[in-house]
Amino acid sequence: MKHDYRSLFIGGEWVPAADAEVNTVIAASTEEPMGRTPLGGAKDIDAAVAAARRAFDGTGWSDLAPGERADALERFATALEARAQRIAETVTGEIGMPISLSKQVNGSFGPAVLRYYAGLARTLPLTEDRVAFRGGTTQVRREPVGVVGAIVAWNYPQPLAMMKIAPALAAGCTIVLKPALETALDANIVADAAAEAGLPPGVFNVVPGGLEAGEALVAHPGVNKVAFTGSTPAGRSIGEVCGRLLRPVTLELGGKSAAVILDDADLEATVAGLARVSFPNSGQTCYASTRVLAPVSRYEEVLDAVTTMAASLPMGDPFDPATALGPVVSARQRERVEHYIALGRDAGARLTTGGGRPKHLNRGWYVEPTVFGDVRNDMTIAQEEIFGPVVVVIPYRDEEEAVTLANDSEYGLGGSVWTSDIDRGTALAGRIQTGTVGINGYTLDFASPFGGYKASGLGRELGPEGLHAYFQLKSVYLPT
The missing domain is CATH 3.40.309.10 (Aldehyde Dehydrogenase; Chain A, domain 2)
Structure with missing residues (x-):
């Protein structure tokens, strides 16, 4: 087959899946197989979250200077640009998106958004001193939220993924991406680009999977935030789980x-x-x-x-x-x-x-x-x-x-x-x-916030607001 992946990208390496089940991607315009990936499950999610946890806690990704992370994002953008035609054509095969549109949104969007957030990472102050209400000073700090579980729909796979990947990495988070099974092939091309860009092992992980993998990722105790794009019914279910766990969640859902x-x-x-x-x-x-x-x-x-x-x-x-x-x-x-x-x-x-x-x-x-x-x-x-x-x-x-x-x-x-x-x-x-x-x-x-009212979701992606969503705030009260 044109795209035949036998492994999952976890911890900076291509590793065998826990089970032998295979996901076959069918081309929408020909109804013929165009590629295969392993079908990730709960055990693979465990491995990916553990790798992301180690990368966040142990390898220093979150402790790097923002400019160093920005450099990595720009290398990532360059590696994606070299694969832009391949990515656009792969998505066109997977879902039947016209190639003229796919080149714009799947080939070009990702590198542009990575560079945008690299620029924000270089300029956004991570601490702010405020005059306390009763005198003295409070230092307000932005700290990366931690490990992010990202689940994306198939209709615009590259933009939807990069709307999460780019700001999360810029903030110092690590990420586990669960692409839709219909568009698992192009997600693996992104993994190739991440490896070429030299992202530290575990900073970016990809586990194509179905409902089992998605549910495992959303509820995993090692995940600190969930970012989801998909249907409103699925978003409601994810929101219920995150609400019970008091876990931050961004939901970009349906529309009419x-x-x-x-x-x-x-x-x-x-x-x-x-x-x-x-x-x-x-x-x-x-x-x-x-x-x-x-x-x-x-x-x-x-x-x-x-x-x-x-x-x-x-x-x-x-x-x-x-x-x-x-x-x-x-x-x-x-x-x-x-x-x-x-x-x-x-x-x-x-x-x-x-x-x-x-x-x-x-x-x-x-x-x-x-x-x-x-x-x-x-x-x-x-x-x-x-x-x-x-x-x-x-x-x-x-x-x-x-x-x-x-x-x-x-x-x-x-x-x-x-x-x-x-x-x-x-x-x-x-x-x-x-x-x-x-x-x-x-x-x-992509320089302005995108998201919905009512049943169209919670939170915002893109713009500076999209970066803020991957920080948590800490106030340090200094003595007068």
Whole structure:
């Protein structure tokens, strides 16, 4: 096979797994095996956490000067850059992400974020002297939280992992990464880069695994913090465990974001933008604007434009640079998406395009880009996260109702506002209950905090706030 891993990266070495069970990764666009990794379990998690614990407590990673850790992160970034094409192509094979997108997010994001946090590590003061309220001085110290258990989803495997790896390492933490089984291959390429960069043994460990490995990592007594990206139900379960253990946790979860099209929007530019905001990675994007809210006065015009745009998106071989939509990740995911499409039809929503499997593609887990009109916000397809290329268009009467509809969701991760009046759009964005909002577009900014309100999660990643999450604070009261 093209990617055949027989060992796990633990303690700076490739070591045999505790059991002989194998994880086979199936290419989403061909339905053929493309690689294998060992299937890590609880014993492997034990070994990885022990290695991370030794690296934190014994090898001095947490005691290094911030500049020395920053140097290591920059070497890590350079090693990843040398593997960028391989990483992008591997992810495209694993999940069917179009190669043009994969090069941007899987090939380029990781090195950029590592360098960003290396820069913050060099400049962030680890101690601050404050004048005490009753006189004297208090020294406030930032100290690394310890061993981090990181669990990431398959849809954007490199960015989701690096949003945890980079700030954790910059803070002086060590880490055990449990990638999703669907994207275990590209995680091992990152391990190769870490070894080449000279990260001390145990600072970074990779254990691909399923539910057993994830549960073992979250509850492990040697873990000091958990960072998770994935579904809201899984996040709730992880949050319950961490709450019982009083263990810090960051949860980046699901979304059902609204794109609010105001009555003054340039429709041509808006629809061109929605192609990138509503359908990225075949809709398998947590922050995607999959609820399009359109003013009644322009409803049919907007619906027709969104329908035409969706129907025109090139779907096919994800390795073709012209492809805009590839397959979804698995047969199970395709069945899930098709189930929601059936629910939309049964609820009386108007299917304006898509709804089936593309006839010109007889291999791969493809679903046509699908648009529903005449959707009420209380319909299941407007409330639940589908995680596929399905967009619903919902009418509203005025701005007040638009805000009400946008906020009528258990989620609050992303969103967008489309208007010719930036001030008007910015004011409306401030009223939407969500962690991030784009005006006339949506671009994730790794220098700013990213995270959700409500059922979309707890805590923030990226920006200086993402680094702060891997510190604990200590106050030292000095005598007057």
